Amino acid sequence: MTSSNDAGYLLPCSASFKCFDRFSIIDDTEDLEDPDGQVPFWPILTSLLRSTPIETPTQLAELLDTIAVTLRGSSGPAGDYGFLKSFISTLEPAFFGTYWPLIVQFALELPEHFPSGILPVLGAEGTTSTLELSRRQTACLVVHQFLCTLCPPAWREEYFDFSIWYASGQRHEQACRIYLTCLLTYLGTFLSTSDQQQDDCHVTYTLVTAEADFTTVGSSQAPLSPIEITLVDNYETSPAQLGLPSGAAVVSANRFIGFGQSATQEEVHVGSSPASCPAVLITPPLAKNQVLVVRGAEAVLSITGQRRNITAIPQDTIISTEWRARTMLFMDALELDVESDASGLPDLVPENLTREVNKAAIAFSSGMYEVICSPLWGCGAFGGDPYVKVALLWCAASAAHTSLKIICDREAREIVSSLTRLVTAVRGRLVTAQDLMGLLRSIPRNTARLQTLDWMVERLGA
Known part of the structure; x- marks a missing residue:
């Protein structure tokens, strides 16, 4: 053939x-x-x-x-x-x-x-x-x-x-x-x-590529944007969790974007939205300075949950939804070791911090979004530290002048309270995206995964 x-x-x-x-x-x-x-x-x-x-x-x-x-x-x-x-x-x-x-x-x-x-x-x-x-x-x-x-x-x-x-x-x-x-x-x-x-009605598939030297977030004087940490019973592909009507939603993608046979966050998003499926035919593996943006793909069913515990129900037809405004931000996170290795926590490697915050900033700057809805991006199978990742997303949202809504399901209940503690501490001492990036870059490499929260809060004197 x-x-x-x-x-x-x-x-x-x-x-x-x-x-x-x-x-x-x-x-x-x-x-x-x-x-x-x-x-x-x-x-x-x-x-x-x-x-x-x-x-x-x-x-x-x-x-x-x-x-x-x-x-x-x-x-x-x-x-x-x-x-x-x-x-x-x-x-x-x-x-x-x-x-x-x-x-x-x-x-x-x-x-x-x-x-x-x-x-x-x-x-x-x-x-x-x-x-x-x-x-x-x-x-x-x-x-x-x-x-x-x-x-x-x-x-x-x-x-x-x-x-x-x-x-x-x-x-x-x-x-x-x-x-x-x-x-x-x-x-x-x-x-x-x-x-x-x-x-x-149209569906658009856009590969956003930043310049090779795209490093503006780390030096951004943009004030820290509003951030909300939300606890839900389950993740859903319902309008409320997809950033509609005037926002966008992060899809925790692989470099090779698309659908699959299980129920990862990416597969659920794409599987519930058949109009997004042709993207796999025209989107090469994402480079470190690229994201895919899909607009106008309707989630025809509301899929609740992830992994083994998923169900699907019809979307709420009583509430009018303008699906033409639906925006999916396909962002691939780095695959990091779950535990710190001999050289320290991979999340804290300077080039890794820069790569992740720039990836998010490229996505968040791809349009004028009132809010970005995101799960704990890159913190599941890819092993990212949730406190580092959320702080990076916050920096990127600030540089893009948009609000950030972190959505966590009940399995991450303990993470939610800790993230709220981190947000309060940062709000009390820091002002700009550059300030927050500076805090992240000062965390010692030998800090263990999930111990980054205590280090940052203590450093901020909270």
Whole structure:
């Protein structure tokens, strides 16, 4: 199968998107074959979608497997399609009577919405750093992620389509079930929305790249901005925790942004918002001076919790939500050792402090935000010290002249009271972002993780 390259991402409707017609699906291929015996994939796909009856979960799995083997020679992560078949069986006959015709319709619209057959790769030489798509264009791409008709981007081999949710034996079945439910809920919104409303809505994907010497936060004389430490029972993808209507929310991303098979904060945010999923096709791994900003992606369900304890409910339709204003800030934190090593706490390495505060400042300065909502960024699997990380986020928010709201779930209850103590101490002695950065840089490297709070409070005389 033809792969995409760094300059552009090939779509299945491109004449350059080629494969072997392994099952002789199209007739008279001689005129279509290139010297290597490959043919354009689009005639194969259109023939499959138009002529193959799909009325049962097994028939759907067989179609998807035909597509996968045609393109890649195997079913890949989809395996036996056991989980997908089980999920779809719970939706019969609605899936085949309502959703499947819509999926086919969107899939076949691809050449209409993307006549060039190519998407720009964000940040690639000669391309834009922003891609704006209409609501219907976005749905087209999401449907092709469901059908697994796409090729892997040049920088990743997996987690670019939804085949990871299809095999039996998912390690987090509840998460995959919720993500597939979000997908169908998202598609269902097109059944009751006028074309005019669809045209008025857009999703934008912007790769924000700062200059290589971006180090303004450490010397910023900006006054410390308002900060709020909030304790909630559970994290949610509800408007109140997403910064709506005039703020933004931090997505604790990996360098390779996107969705997955479990329930990390990033995966929950993206899985609940199918319109954000095409970002994986056009976003190379984030550099230290880059963040991805996605605007306009609706969280179609409110997913509550993280990891093993997640549930999903419909968004509150009584409260009007302007999803066009929803902003996701994809920021990757450094992966740090949980415990101090022989050379000291990794959080306190000067270049690490600079990298993290600049990463946050790049994100927070990407727009005019009334408030930034953030979890304890980089403090879970990445092992960051929560007191250092929150102080860095506070510095970045101050430099960006925006308020900061740190949201903690009940598992971090003890951290909340300690953070409140830190905020009170800082407010009593320090004035600017530069002052707070100076305090962080003065913490001895041999300070143990979680002992940074006591050191800072004592240094401030509180």
